[in-house]
Amino acid sequence: MARSSKTRFAVLGMLTLRPMSGYELREEIAGSIGYFWSESFGQLYPTLRVLEADGLVIPERHAGEGRGRTTFAITRAGRDALVDWLGTEVESLTPDRNELLLKLFFARRLAPQTLGAHLSHHREALEAQHEQYLRVEAAVAADRSPDQPFWLATIRYGLAMTEAGLAWNRATTSTLLPDREGQHGSHPAS
Amino acid sequence: MARSSKTRFAVLGMLTLRPMSGYELREEIAGSIGYFWSESFGQLYPTLRVLEADGLVIPERHAGEGRGRTTFAITRAGRDALVDWLGTEVESLTPDRNELLLKLFFARRLAPQTLGAHLSHHREALEAQHEQYLRVEAAVAADRSPDQPFWLATIRYGLAMTEAGLAWNRATTSTLLPDREGQHGSHPAS
DNA sequence: TGCGTAATATATCTGGCAGATATATAGTCG
DNA sequence: CGACTATATATCTGCCAGATATATTACGCA
Structure with missing residues (x-):
C-alpha cells in the first residue's frame, strides 16, 4: 500500500463547516488552511465522486437559484470516518523538498x-x-x-x-x- | 508545461562530487542532502537514462571488480546544465502539506x-x-x-x-x- | 562448510498529486 | 452591449514516493 490519500479527509473536514461545491471547496481550502494544505481541481472532483460512492457525502442539486450547481454535505458516516482518521498517527515527517x-x-x-x-x-x-x-x-x-x-x-x-x-x-x-x-x-x- | 523535474539537477549535482551508480546516488542523497531532498529508485533510474540520452552523463561499465555495476560520470555539458539551473529563480514557495x-x-x-x-x-x-x-x-x-x-x-x-x-x-x-x-x-x- | 542475513544493484508498477488546459455560464461595470 | 471577472465542472500530462520483484555479493556464525 502506497501512502493513502489525505485529500479525502481534508474535504470531509471542510464539509463539517458547511455543504460546499467543488469550486467552493477549492476556494475555502485556499483561504483557510491554504498555508499548510492545498488541493487542486484534479484531485477534488474525483475525490468527491469516491466519497459519494462510499456514502461519506451526499450531493445536493441546486437548479433554480442562478446557474446550476451541486453542493456536497457530509453524512454521519463521513463524520465518523473523519474522526477515525484524526485519531490515527501522523504519517511521515518526510523532509519536504526544498x-x-x-x-x-x-x-x-x-x-x-x-x-x-x-x-x-x-x-x-x-x-x-x-x-x-x-x-x-x-x-x-x-x-x-x-x-x-x-x-x-x-x-x-x-x-x-x-x-x-x-x-x-x-x-x-x-x-x-x-x-x-x-x-x-x-x-x-x- | 507542468513543473519541471528537479531530479535531473539533484543527480547532476551529486555527480559533481564523484561518479556514482544509481544505488550509490540514492545512498549519497539520503546521507547528505536527505534532510531537504529525497530521490527514489523509481525516479533515479529513468532519470539517469534520460541524462545519458541528453549527453549530460556518461555510463562507465565496471565488469571485473566484484559484481557488475555501472557508474555515471557528469560531462562538461552536464556541468553547464547544472550551473544554468542553479542560476534560475527558485520556483514556488508552495506551502508543503502538513x-x-x-x-x-x-x-x-x-x-x-x-x-x-x-x-x-x-x-x-x-x-x-x-x-x-x-x-x-x-x-x-x-x-x-x-x-x-x-x-x-x-x-x-x-x-x-x-x-x-x-x-x-x-x-x-x-x-x-x-x-x-x-x-x-x-x-x-x- | 554451509546457512542465513544484510548490503549492493537494477528495474518496474501503482497511485497520489499539482498545474495546465478546456469549456461554459452568470454577474458586473462601463 | 461588450469586456471582464467570478463561478463551476472536468480532464490530461507528468512528476514523484513507496512498494515490490529479483539477483548477486559479502559476512557472521554455527
Whole structure:
C-alpha cells in the first residue's frame, strides 16, 4: 500500500463547516488552511465522486437559484470516518523538498550576485507570507468559536516558521555574501 | 508545461562530487542532502537514462571488480546544465502539506489524550532530527572544503526549523492541553 | 562448510498529486 | 452591449514516493 490519500479527509473536514461545491471547496481550502494544505481541481472532483460512492457525502442539486450547481454535505458516516482518521498517527515527517536549499548546497558554482538574488527573493516571499499570517491571526483571534484555539495554533505554526526562516535568511546572507551595495532585491531591508 | 523535474539537477549535482551508480546516488542523497531532498529508485533510474540520452552523463561499465555495476560520470555539458539551473529563480514557495496541522485544524473533535499523543510524537520526531542535525553540523564544520560554508548554511536551516518547531510544540501543548500527568510520550521532557 | 542475513544493484508498477488546459455560464461595470 | 471577472465542472500530462520483484555479493556464525 502506497501512502493513502489525505485529500479525502481534508474535504470531509471542510464539509463539517458547511455543504460546499467543488469550486467552493477549492476556494475555502485556499483561504483557510491554504498555508499548510492545498488541493487542486484534479484531485477534488474525483475525490468527491469516491466519497459519494462510499456514502461519506451526499450531493445536493441546486437548479433554480442562478446557474446550476451541486453542493456536497457530509453524512454521519463521513463524520465518523473523519474522526477515525484524526485519531490515527501522523504519517511521515518526510523532509519536504526544498529547492532553495538544493541550489544553496551546490552554490559554490554560483556567482555571488545570483546567490544574493535567490536569498532576496526568499526573504521577500517570507516577509509577504508573514504579514499575511499576522492578518489571519488577528481575524481568528477576533472571532470566538469552539475551533478558535486550534485554528490559532495552526496559524502560529506558520508565524513561527516564517520568523525562523527570516532569521536564517539574515544570518545566511551576512555569512555567505561579502558586504557590499546592490545585493538586495526590489525594496531595501529595514 | 507542468513543473519541471528537479531530479535531473539533484543527480547532476551529486555527480559533481564523484561518479556514482544509481544505488550509490540514492545512498549519497539520503546521507547528505536527505534532510531537504529525497530521490527514489523509481525516479533515479529513468532519470539517469534520460541524462545519458541528453549527453549530460556518461555510463562507465565496471565488469571485473566484484559484481557488475555501472557508474555515471557528469560531462562538461552536464556541468553547464547544472550551473544554468542553479542560476534560475527558485520556483514556488508552495506551502508543503502538513498532516499534523490538518489534524490540529479539526482537532476540536479529538479526545485530549489523542491530541497529546500527536503532539508528543511530533516533539520526539523533531528532537531526534535536531540531534542528528547537530551531528551533521559538527562533521561539516570539522572538514574544510570549498563547499563548507554552503553546506553549513543548509544544515543550519534544518536546525533553525527544528528549533522553531520545538518551541511551537511546547507553546501549543501548554495552550491546548489542560495540565495533568501522562500527556507525555515515552520519555518525559526535561 | 554451509546457512542465513544484510548490503549492493537494477528495474518496474501503482497511485497520489499539482498545474495546465478546456469549456461554459452568470454577474458586473462601463 | 461588450469586456471582464467570478463561478463551476472536468480532464490530461507528468512528476514523484513507496512498494515490490529479483539477483548477486559479502559476512557472521554455527
